[in-house]
Amino acid sequence: EAQVTQNPRYLITVTGKKLTVTCSQNMNHEYMSWYRQDPGLGLRQIYYSMNVEVTDKGDVPEGYKVSRKEKRNFPLILESPSPNQTSLYFCASSWGPDSYEQYFGPGTRLTVT
C-alpha cells in the first residue's frame, strides 16, 4: 500500500529536550515536505526536499532542522523545542513540487510544555 508514515503520532515533551519526528514514504517520490498546522493559520511549510541531500527552507523554518540521506526518509528535528512549536505536524511526499498530488502522512501532534 502506497503510504507516508510518521512517528510518533503523539508526543508530549518539555522545553529544550531534543526530539526527532520520523517520516518515511514507499512511493519512490523525489519531493518531500514538512508542514505545521495551527488554528487560524492553516498549513505552513517548514522545510522541503527536492531529492536526496537537497533541502531548503519553507515559510517557517526557525527552530527546525531536516536531513535527507535516503530518498524514502525525511526526519524533522527539533534541537531545543519551545512551547510555540506545539502544533500538528504533517509530512508529505510527491513526484514534484508543483504539478502533482501531495500525499500526506497521518500527522504528529506535538505538545511542548
Place this chain on the structure above:
Amino acid sequence: QKEVEQNSGPLSVPEGAIASLNCTYSDRGSQSFFWYRQYSGKSPELIMSIYSNGDKEDGRFTAQLNKASQYVSLLIRDSQPSDSATYLCAAPMYSGGGADGLTFGKGTHLIIQP
C-alpha cells in the same frame, strides 16, 4: 508573498443541496490547483486537481478554474453529512529557482445540515 485566499466559514448547507467553495490565488504563474478535504484531526486528502480553464467533474464534485480572474472553485452536488469537513485550496508557489511546493489556503469549514 504568494497567497491563496479562502473564506474560513463556517459554510452551512442543507443536505442534498449544492455546496460552493471559493478560492483566489495571487501568483499568475500558477498552473495547477488542488482541492483537499480534511476531517478534524486527520490529514488532508486530495479531492480534485485542475490544470486548465473551465470545469472538471468527478462524481459529485466539480472544480472550476478561471485563470484570468485567478479564481478556483469547488462545487459539491447532493451534499451529504459525510462531506462536513474543512476544504483546503492549494496552488504551487514559485521563487526564482522554480516551484518550492504548494501554498495552502487556510481552509473553508463546511457543515452539511441533515
